[in-house]
Amino acid sequence: MNPDIEGRLRALRTAEPPEDLLQRLVAAEPPAPGKIRWLRIFAPLAAAAATVALIALPLWRTRHAARRSPVAAAPAVQRDFRVFVPIQRTSTLVDLHNIAVIDSDTSQPVRFIRATWMDDTTYASDDGHSTLHRREPRTAILSVPLKAL
Amino acid sequence: MDPSDSPQSWRVWVETQANRFLLFARDQTRCEADAQDVLQEALVETWQRCGGKPPDAPLVFATIRRRAIDLARSNDRRAQRELASPEWFWAPADHAARDEDLEQAVKTLPPNLREVLVLKIWSGLTFQEIAGALDIPANTAASRYRYALERLRESLKEAPR
Numbered sequence: 001m002n003p004d005i006e007g008r009l010r011a012l013r014t015a016e017p018p019e020d021l022l023q024r025l026v027a028a029e030p031p032a033p034g035k036i037r038w039l040r041i042f043a044p045l046a047a048a049a050a051t052v053a054l055i056a057l058p059l060w061r062t063r064h065a066a067r068r069s070p071v072a073a074a075p076a077v078q079r080d081f082r083v084f085v086p087i088q089r090t091s092t093l094v095d096l097h098n099i100a101v102i103d104s105d106t107s108q109p110v111r112f113i114r115a116t117w118m119d120d121t122t123y124a125s126d127d128g129h130s131t132l133h134r135r136e137p138r139t140a141i142l143s144v145p146l147k148a149l
Numbered sequence: 150m151d152p153s154d155s156p157q158s159w160r161v162w163v164e165t166q167a168n169r170f171l172l173f174a175r176d177q178t179r180c181e182a183d184a185q186d187v188l189q190e191a192l193v194e195t196w197q198r199c200g201g202k203p204p205d206a207p208l209v210f211a212t213i214r215r216r217a218i219d220l221a222r223s224n225d226r227r228a229q230r231e232l233a234s235p236e237w238f239w240a241p242a243d244h245a246a247r248d249e250d251l252e253q254a255v256k257t258l259p260p261n262l263r264e265v266l267v268l269k270i271w272s273g274l275t276f277q278e279i280a281g282a283l284d285i286p287a288n289t290a291a292s293r294y295r296y297a298l299e300r301l302r303e304s305l306k307e308a309p310r
Contacts, residue, residue: 014171030196
């Protein structure tokens with residue numbers, strides 16, 4: 001009999017991981033979930049704000065300059081174009097089509113769906129009374145994580 | 150101390166916990182490359198599942214085991230387990246010699262006994278936690294642990310130090 005078998009077992013120290021494995025594991029650090037959530041929320045907002053700024057800034061400059069110096073703004077600022085900016089947009093989902101489910105050993109199964117929307121957008125002109133309406137279809141491929149099959 | 154008691158960075162968690170997780174990954178796989186792949190997958194998966202915080206050890210062990218089973222099924226390899234290399238244990242400098250007979254006896258235990266022994270002795274899990282990690286009843290975990298100790302005693306009687 002060897003009554004101290006547990007003591008002998010505990011005296012065995014587990015081997016340290018090889019240095020290259022440690023480096024590999026440290027490098028595999030997953031992205032912080034907070035950062036991803038922040039980006040998902042603010043990146044589209046920032047893009048939308050930048051687009052609006054690009055469209056609205058020339059208009060604002062033109063109007064502002066006209067208000068500050070009416071003499072200089074008189075006949076020279078007549079334009080041969082109008083600027084329309086979107087004032088209302090509705091998207092209607094018209095079709096959903098399952099494309100495929102990708103199941104790999106290394107990650108969660110993912111279902112790919114083709115979604116089609118009909119976008120109706122109303123634009124208003126900078127002259128204050130003209131509007132125009134456009135209807136365009138839009139298609140996107142969406143990935144939806146599934147629970148294990 | 151349980152790693153989930155205090156906030157830790159990924160690096161600190163990996164550097165302090167990797168050895169015990171690696172030992173279990175080696176126990177569950179057929180070669181060192183598989184053990185390292187399974188370990189990395191399990192660490193990343195459990196860390197993400199816990200929202201970027203150190204997961205509880207039983208969850209990590211359970212994930213290592215599940216990934217090892219998946220890998221064995223997908224590979225369907227019949228490779229011999231590498232029992233001699235790499236070393237699972239090491240001897241600190243102040244110890245005269247490694248207990249090589251005991252190491253060898255541990256490695257030749259039946260896998261279902263050895264996995265319980267590894268989690269109990271070198272990861273400090275309770276039988277309840279072992280039961281959760283291995284998906285077996287706690288009584289079974291306790292009895293496998295006793296069988297493992299008996300088998301080791303028998304092996305060491307046959308090969309005295």
